[in-house]
Amino acid sequence: MGPVEQNEVLQEMTLLLSHALPADWEEAVVAYRALGSYTEMYGQIQHKGKKLPSPYQPPAELTGLFARLREGMYRPGFGTWLTATLRLTFPATYNVRYDGDSEPSWVRRPPDGAGEEELQRFPRDPQHVPEWLGGRPADGSAIPVAKPYDDSEPDGTPIFQRPEVPAEDRDALLAYLEKAPIILMAHSLSEDMMDPERPSRVPMTYHTDGVWIWPGAVGYYLREHGLPPESELVAHIRGNGFELPDTPDHVLSATLKHLYSSFSNG
The missing domain is CATH 3.30.500.20 (BH3703-like domains)
Incomplete structure (x- = not known):
């Protein structure tokens, strides 16, 4: 209707x-x-x-x-x-x-x-079931936080051991990653670890769609170097049809709380 x-x-x-x-x-x-x-x-x-x-x-x-x-x-x-x-x-x-x-x-x-x-x-979907109706606790538990890359060389160069993103999905994936709500943002940019000679331009942000959290570096490395996000995150976004869901304020607050908790536990 x-x-x-x-x-x-x-x-x-x-x-x-x-x-x-x-x-x-x-x-x-x-x-x-x-x-x-x-x-x-x-x-x-x-x-x-x-x-x-x-x-x-x-x-x-x-x-x-x-x-x-x-x-x-x-x-x-x-x-x-x-x-x-x-x-x-x-x-x-x-x-x-x-x-x-x-x-x-x-x-x-x-x-x-x-x-x-x-x-x-x-x-x-599980992320849209309120806690009082049997959904996930409002403290944001079990929310995965994506890593921008898998590991790094001794000189700091990132290592990516992930499937490449198909060319036909790249633009839609980038739009999803970069347009998702920002729950945390620093007033500065960080170094491009793939090209340290560039001026610092990697966004120091964290985005969420209420199910996943990912740093702004994930979208940056895909856009600038064609380097893929984690395959599980890509599969999740593809499963959403590359369409961002509406994310209520209480979910954004819960994901931010979970992100802070992951910092302290890490």
């Missing part, structure tokens, strides 16, 4: 809601929460001339429209949203917020097995 189809459903929802509201309404909020086949829907209304909102039972037909929207917005590997909050302001202005990571603020706890059912209906 693309943006146009989503807007069509939302307009149907707001039309249904506005026709069901009392004459003195000023603003209405409807929260829909789902996990597997378990759902909740609650609302409140701000009446004109009153200071506090009142509870409101939204039209039952909204449940099916929310469910249709949730299914249509599923993204393979990423899942779909778990909470949607629709706000309608008189006469016809609306906005909606989605949350696919945080545990919903349940009024009643979902039944046992709802989380497993959610992941069966809307599969997620």
